[in-house]
Structure formats: C-alpha cells, structure tokens
Amino acid sequence: MSFAISTLEQGLVYGIMALGVYISFKIINFADLTVEGSFTLGAAVTAKLITSGVNPIFSIIVSFLAGGLAGLVTGFLNTKLKITELLAGILTMTALYSINLRIMGKSNIPMLNNKSILDYFSFAGNYRNILFFGLIMIFLVLLTNYFLQTRTGFALRATGNNQQMVRSMGINTNTTITLGLIISNAYIALAGSLVSQYQGFADAGMGIGTLVAGLASVIIGEVLFRERNILWAVISAVVGSIVYRGAIAVALTIGFNPTDLKLLTAILVVIALSLPGLKKIVISSN
C-alpha cells in the first residue's frame, strides 16, 4: 500500500515536470534542454527562501516565475540571437548550474526542519502528499487544457505544427516559441520546488536525468492514449508520469540499483523512439 502511495505521489509531482516537457517538446515542438537547469532552479529558489523563513506559498510562486525567466532566456537565445534550439537550451542549462549554486550558496540545502507547503495538509495524515499533489495536478491539467483552447493556445499548437502557416496568419512565431518556453520552464521549476519540499532538501545535482524522465513519461502517455483531444493529451502526460514512476519502483524491487535507473530510462526512451510504429505516434501527435 505504501508502495502504491509513494509511486502515486512521485508520479503526480514529477507529472508537473512531464507537463512542462509536453509543452515544449510536443506543443511547440522545441527540444528544450533547459529542463534540468530550471528544475533545479525551482528547488534552489524554494530551499533558499524557505530556509530564510519565507512563506512556502510565496517561495513556490517565486520559483515558478524564476523558471519562466529561464525559459525566456532560452527563447531569446533561439529566436533573437538565432542560436539553434539544442544549443540555446544547453547554454541556459549550463549557466543555470552556476546560478543555482550561487542561489543556494552550497550544493545541498536540507529543509526538513522548515515548514513546507505539505505541512498545510497534515490533517490528511498518510494521504497528505497525495491530496496536495492531486489537487494541484487537477488544477494544472484544467488550466493547461483551458489555455490550449484559447486563441493563444491555438497559436502555440500551430507553431509546433507549421511555423510558415502561423506567420502567414499574422502571428510572430518568435513570440509563440518564447511564450511556450516560458510556460514550460515555469511548470518545470514548479515541479522542482515541490519535489524539494517533498523530499526535504534541494541539491545542485537533482536535475540530472529529469529531462529524459519527463520525455519517457510523455512517450508512455502517448502510447497509452492514442486518439485524443487536447484534454486527454494533457492527462496522458500525467498518467505517463505515474506509470513511469511505477516502472521505476518495480525495477528497484526486483534488484536494480538506484544508480542504474537513468540507464534504464534512457534505454526505454531509445526503444520507444526506435519502434517504427511508436515513432510515428510520437512524432505526429501533439
């Protein structure tokens, strides 16, 4: 039972990151590598603020905005300075590594003794984390779904499909790409903030492997839900994240080492991308 609970908790909280990855990789079709930096950024900002006595809710909001700023930087590098998308993301991610250490002042900040957002939900006992992560996930899924049905959401989705068409419809694709990156990285930093409160510490290396994990979640979601409208596409990224965490938990119980997990995840993504049928699904849908 506790196995199921912790899998669900992790699936939900990392599902927020999967939503962010879904927005950059699938909605605007931008292979954004900023992820690992902005995830840690969210954690670093939160840890610093919370251990300085700042209210957790306010810390989360600042983390969210900081992530958006990271996305803005990548967007600027790509759309204004014309740096390729992969390199733009790598540059921001690398720069963030130093910035995150600056923010934290050391490579690891424990915050078990500080009040976290989760403490507001202590009344739910063992279900404290699930309750909070579940609520925030429902809110984010609805918000994302709503946003993607607005005119701006349509413009972002079309940008991922056909930039020529978007420009001939009078929309600046630089704006839509940058906006997509801002939202994506804000979500990812939010995930980093909540993960740090959930595990009780922030670490400069905690972002490593998050991108591939997020991608694995998105791909699993796509395989599980084929024909889908936008709401289901958004939900599938979250379900993909839960299934992925379940698979990880199973791998651990059958004797794999925690340090093997990144290799396993990478292999999983490679297999998914190399199966021709899957590749088609993964590439053609958003």
Add this chain to the structure above:
Amino acid sequence: MLKLKNVSKSFYKNTPNENQVFKDLNFEVEDGDFVTIVGSNGAGKSTLLNLIAGVYPVDSGSIMIDDVDVTSYPEFKRSKFIGRVFQNPLLGTAPSMTIDENLSIAYSKGAGLSLKMGLNKKNRDLFKEKLAELGLGLENRMKTKVGLLSGGQRQALTLLMATFAKPNLLLLDEHTAALDPRTANIINEITNKIISENNLTTLMVTHNLEHALEYGNRIIMMHQGRIVLDLKDEKKNLTVQKLLKMFNEVNGSDFVDDRVMLA
C-alpha cells in the same frame, strides 16, 4: 494598390554562387486586379511572391501595399495585408489541429494573441457555413484533424483560411500544381468564385497557360527576372498559341517550361 519600385534581389550575395534574380524590377497592380503569372522555370515567379510576402527582404527598392511602405515589415506583420496559398498543401494548415481549430486561427487573424476561447458557438456556425460553400462536405467533419484530409481538401481549406479576413492582396503560387487534374479544376473553380465574390486583388502563378488565360483580367509573363509581357485589355482575345508566339517575338527564344500545360 501594390507597388514594387526598383526592387533588386540576389541570393548568395557576395559569394561565387551569387544569383541575381531581380535587378530594378518595377511592377504595379491596381485594386481589384486578378493577375495571372506565367513564366519559364527559375524566372523568379516564386521569388516575386516571397518578396511581396516578406519571406526574405529585398536588397534594394521598396514595396508598398495600399500606400503603406511594407519594405521593412517582417513576414508576420505583412500578413495583415496578405493571404497566401502555397503549392505544397502541407504548408497552409496545422495538421494535428482540427478543421475548426485551423479556421479559428484564420478567423482571429490580426486580432493578436488573447485568452479568448478559440472556438465558440458563433464562430463555429460561421465556419460551418463557409465550409459548406466549398461544396466538399467538410462542414460535417469540423472535428477532423487536418492531417487526415486529402491534398485537395487541405488546399481548399487553406484557400478559405487565406481569404477569411478579406486580405488586401491574395498570393497564389501554383496552388493547384500538386493536385490531380480533376481536383485541380475543383480548386480552381473555388478560387475563382472566392476571388470574384470578394473582389480580391490577386496574383496567381500557374503553369497551366489555359488557366492563366481563362482566369483573371491581366496576365504577365516572366523570364529571367524580367516581366517580358504584360497584357490587360488584350487578354480576352488571346489563345495559348498567340501567347507563345508573342513570347518568342519579345524574347527571341522559345518559351521553356518543363511543367507547362497546354491542354
């Protein structure tokens, strides 16, 4: 309404591969003109349309649309004036979005990005009505992803989207060339209907000389970056044979076009 003044354009400028397509090109189009454009391969027809649409900048010269100097406008900003349909049916629509979602983007063209819902009862009713006018049955498939449509259906949809906001200028670059002849005819008829109903100023590039003569009120023929023939009033009485003969006379060489269709 459209005025190109001394427009020059080279590709790969200042390299050994420099290719000057236009040198001091002057070209004017009047309000309501439907100009068909024919010409040999590499004459610069697509480049002309791309320069007008702002896909790439001119090296020198100016472009005015309705007395607005748009020379320095990026492509997305010129789209305010311009509707476009490309040869490639894939370029005009977003394949993973549904028909009504695509139409919504065209419907809110020029309105800027907002958090208004993209679809509502009112605009969906309008889309249904407009789709029905195409006569292809698309009005019953508004929730179908555009990627599942045939090339002809996508091209018809693109045409509808390009003209939804009544552009000052409609640019068509061989927009039926990728279609089978029967579908091409259907799309041509739809095109002609939309243009005449809305009295749209139009530039249409085609390789079909018959169509070039049948549609529009003015025809220009291009060769190596120059406009070698420009006929308006005489157009009505032209035949393909006469047209080719005139080309030969002004140019001293035969009209060469590997894709030209005479029948």
